[in-house]
Amino acid sequence: MISTQISYIALWSKNLDANRNIFANLLGIPIVYEDEDVVVFQTQGTQLVLQRARDADADLDGTIQFGFEVDDLDMVTQTLEQGGQTISVNREELDHSQRVTVLRLPSGQSVEFIGR
Numbered sequence: 001m002i003s004t005q006i007s008y009i010a011l012w013s014k015n016l017d018a019n020r021n022i023f024a025n026l027l028g029i030p031i032v033y034e035d036e037d038v039v040v041f042q043t044q045g046t047q048l049v050l051q052r053a054r055d056a057d058a059d060l061d062g063t064i065q066f067g068f069e070v071d072d073l074d075m076v077t078q079t080l081e082q083g084g085q086t087i088s089v090n091r092e093e094l095d096h097s098q099r100v101t102v103l104r105l106p107s108g109q110s111v112e113f114i115g116r
Contacts, residue, residue: 002070002113008040008047010067012060016052023048067112076113077101 013019020039023029029048033040037052053061070076077091080103088110089102103111 002068002076005068006046007067007069007114008049010049010051010065012051012053012057012063012065014053014058014061016050019050023050063109065110065112067114070113070115073099073101073113073115076115 011019016037016039020034023041024031024039029041029043031039032042032047037054039050041048041050051057051060053059053063073091077087080087080101086104086106087101088104089100089112091099091101094100094114097116098114099116101113103113105111
């Protein structure tokens, strides 16, 4: 159904540069992608993603989000829906090869499921 390994952990912050400095310069974790609003670090097996919290995403400051890769996104989404779970994004296209469903946990955090 889903991979038991977390694909990524995202940390949302208004101060992306300070967090980037800790992971890149102090801890020496390699950066695999970076732009103005995101920095992606590659650890063994799981990516650490720093996301800038601003504008429409400013309220996400301090939020931690994580995601799983799934083989069958339709089955996972249907299972969550049938279980009465809150889906905040339903099978949205990310690109031509991936879609995402975002589950809103009862405690408020988001979990992404990425697959075809």
